[in-house]
Amino acid sequence: MEIFLMYLRVFVTGGLFCLLGQILINKTKMTSARILVFFLSIGVILEATGAWIYVEGFGGSGATIPIVGFGANLARGAIHGAKIGILPALTMGLESVAGGLTAVIIFGLIFGLIVKSRTKKM
Amino acid sequence: MMNKEEYKKHVSKTCPKTKELRTMILAFLVGGTICMIGEGFNDLYTEVIPTFNSIQVSQLVTITMIFLGSLFTALGLYDKLGRHAGAGSIIPITGFANSVVSPAVEFNREGLFYGIMSNMFVVAGPVIVSGVAWSVIVGIIYFIIGAV
DSSP: OOHHHHHHHHHHHHHHHHHHHHHHHHHHOOHHHHHHHHHHHHHHHHTTOOOHHHEEETTTTTHHHHHHHHHHHHHHHHHHHHHHHHHHHHHHHHTTHHHHHHHHHHHHHHHHHSHHHHHOOO | OOOOOHHHHHHHHHHHHHHHHHHHHHHHHOOOOOOOHHHHHHHHHHHHHSSSOOOHHHHHHHHHHHHHHHHHHTTHHHHHHHHHHHHHHHSSSHHHHHHHHHHHHHHHGGGGIIIIHHHHHHHHHHHHHHHHHHHHHHHHHHHHHHHH
């Protein structure tokens, strides 16, 4: 029962972020780059104001898998770095999302090299 | 008979709303399902790799989801999903992977440098730049708060 409730919370939290995004797309015709930047910024603001811990505590992966979690991670790294010194304050945000960024770039490169483009040659 | 204006009003009242509702429901369902898959990997890794702490597990989950998003993009399935799910496929981290892999595959016949490597970031570029800018702003603010 416990595990079922957790997955339900994950589903609802993740679903709600996407629902909010879809409403934005429907109402403003935002492109996907703008949508991603918008939700990343929400994550940064939530983490910087200290509200994120409650969102993540409730939603688990429903909070961390959407791009808002990426933003929150960035801000968390920066906040953590700021306690150490000015240089870590500037660099540790990127460090905390290094895993995801590396994965995106490497998989982009690998699949870009091995998969044939589906669009026809001009 | 109704005139043009009335017809337009009628159309805007009835037609898009059902379509909008459909996209909203699909975004909710697909987005929620992708997050549940992530939670599944989270539970799996916590169980299988007890030496990893929660931060490492969540990092591995992110990488796994990015791999799956990239793979399904390469297979041409993610874009099909995206046509129906809209934001449900954009906002999860798999959508971020899709935004990188999709142009990398699409432009790969233009060569490694100007095809794959530069087109990878047509959508992800703004995300990464704004993310780094945010992190620097937050870092500086917290450093100043900590200093005073």
